[in-house]
Amino acid sequence: MRRSEKVIPVRDQIADQLRSDIISGELAPGNKLNEQGLATRFGVSRGPIRDVILQLTKEGLLVTKSNVGASVNEMLSPSLQNLMVDIRRRIETYAVRQLKGQLADEDFEALDFLLGRFKKAFEVGDFTEVTRADIEFHKFLVDKAGGQDLVNLWYPVVFRMRMNYKRIDTPKDGVAEHQAIIDALRNNDVTSATAALRANIR
Amino acid sequence: MRRSEKVIPVRDQIADQLRSDIISGELAPGNKLNEQGLATRFGVSRGPIRDVILQLTKEGLLVTKSNVGASVNEMLSPSLQNLMVDIRRRIETYAVRQLKGQLADEDFEALDFLLGRFKKAFEVGDFTEVTRADIEFHKFLVDKAGGQDLVNLWYPVVFRMRMNYKRIDTPKDGVAEHQAIIDALRNNDVTSATAALRANIR
DNA sequence: ATATTGTGCATTGTCTACAATTAGACTAGG
């Protein structure tokens, strides 16, 4: 059976684009978002745009004031950033524990594929794509372990963390770290997997 | 200066109502939500309703399938529930640490007031209101410590946890536990506050 | 009889128009 050709709703595409813009720093904190402007930019009406703004607000990337509008949220305070790191580690540690002995060959293929994307993007120097591939790699594990429920919880944390990095931190060891995670999962070595995660999430 | 009479947007009111319905069990898992139905029920158009559905979906209370609709999410698996409890404890522990020595008299007044609501609702047997007051009590602390950013993270966790209780667990020790939290905060005793939290969150 | 295709209905997704609210400029008065 062929993998279902999933059609991505417009609102998700727009949300992805805006998330990238924010993480890449193109949309800086404090920047105000105009509904009509975004609507014309993406060639849709204001309806879907409002959906996207609501989503990103719930994810913490935007802040919305009633009857005033949405703007890009400020960066996290150091202490909150630490908390986010902690929570994210906790979630992903939970994930690898759950996944012990649960991954099929095709799952590892998917992980290898995502790591390949990461590596290639890194070599080319496309850091927005690097970040995307990185997030998808981890998301795969989280989704596999906890489904939509866990992803819902995890998503805001990652993006909020990522906002703070703003092209400063370039994980040059990312490839090796992700490889270590895969290897540990292949060996059902939870301890190593957890350690690799802790090293990768910072 | 008078406390600003804040006007609550319709979509927040509707969201609150639906959250209560879900937590109280009136809207059971698997139940499907009809946009037009909700619109007429609340006397608004479908626009605000769609906003609410998106919010609750992001909070994990609903699941939405594209072009099909939204329905009440299933209860958490035990292991995920444990993870949620863990994360919630972590967030609130962070909160009380941050709040040490930061609370003014009016803050304690607010906490006392919320505890009063909780107590009264409990005596009357209005368990929906008990839950609401309980959540607002904790929310006050979380908001005070981490603002909207932390609340955004915390909200989905609490509601998702609460879904699982469904009128089974009635915290008859709730009043004493909350009082213990307040007392510990008054004495700037983080250790006791943390312990009281751990006892209260389960 | 079974599988497949077609049709109708119900529901969600999107668009346009209008109402409500806000921020900012501008004016008048002290």
Added chain:
DNA sequence: CCTAGTCTAATTGTAGACAATGCACAATAT
């Protein structure tokens, strides 16, 4: 010069109409 008040333009919030999609059931063919 500064403050308070009012007006206007821009933007968000809401409503209602239309388009697109999915699901259930009926019709048809093998």
